[in-house]
Amino acid sequence: MKLKTWVAAAALTAATGMAQAALVLQSNGQEVLDTETNLLWLYDWGQSTTYFLSWQRDWAASLTVGGAAAGDWRLPKLEEFQTLWADPSVGGTLAGLQSHFTGVEDYFYWTDSLDSHGPTYDRYWTFLAANGSSRVYFDLAPLNAVAVREFKAGQAVPEPQTLLLALTGGILAAGVRRKQRR
Numbered sequence: 001m002k003l004k005t006w007v008a009a010a011a012l013t014a015a016t017g018m019a020q021a022a023l024v025l026q027s028n029g030q031e032v033l034d035t036e037t038n039l040l041w042l043y044d045w046g047q048s049t050t051y052f053l054s055w056q057r058d059w060a061a062s063l064t065v066g067g068a069a070a071g072d073w074r075l076p077k078l079e080e081f082q083t084l085w086a087d088p089s090v091g092g093t094l095a096g097l098q099s100h101f102t103g104v105e106d107y108f109y110w111t112d113s114l115d116s117h118g119p120t121y122d123r124y125w126t127f128l129a130a131n132g133s134s135r136v137y138f139d140l141a142p143l144n145a146v147a148v149r150e151f152k153a154g155q156a157v158p159e160p161q162t163l164l165l166a167l168t169g170g171i172l173a174a175g176v177r178r179k180q181r182r
Contacts (some may be wrong), residue, residue: 106130107143
């Protein structure tokens with residue numbers, strides 16, 4: 001019987017020590033923290049209107065959402081979109097993105113990733129929210145944008161799954177003890 005208690009405690013310790021990546025809506029309701037990449041994504045993807053890349057960069061840099069100073073926000077890199085798309089809670093679907101963010105359109109979003117293989121240097125990669133694909137566009141194409149910023153040290157890191165796992169482990173341990181008394 002003691003072995004079951006030890007196994008339950010070991011499982012709880014292992015589970016709480018291995019926090020999985022998560023997309024967590026921040027208490028301000030304006031940002032979503034990606035715990036894998038340490039990026040804060042703008043919650044409302046519909047804040048920007050369709051404009052050229054230079055206008056979208058200026059728009060992102062001027063944001064003061066979430067108490068951030070102007071200049072903290074920027075356009076995401078293509079790799080950051082791809083990591084978000086691959087997050088298990090998004091599941092590589094438009095509906096998955098829409099379950100974590102508001103205002104997500106099934107259209108192209110600017111990235112700040114230059115296409116260095118093109119014939120000119122005014123072509124950038126874009127991310128298609130409809131299916132997660134990417135495509136190169138000239139920087140004068142009118143496309144959507146969303147902004148990201150780095151999560152700064154000193155900000156509280158919410159880990160709701162830790163509390164849930166601890167509570168589950170406590171319930172399991174209590175159940176094992178109850179069976180031992182019988």
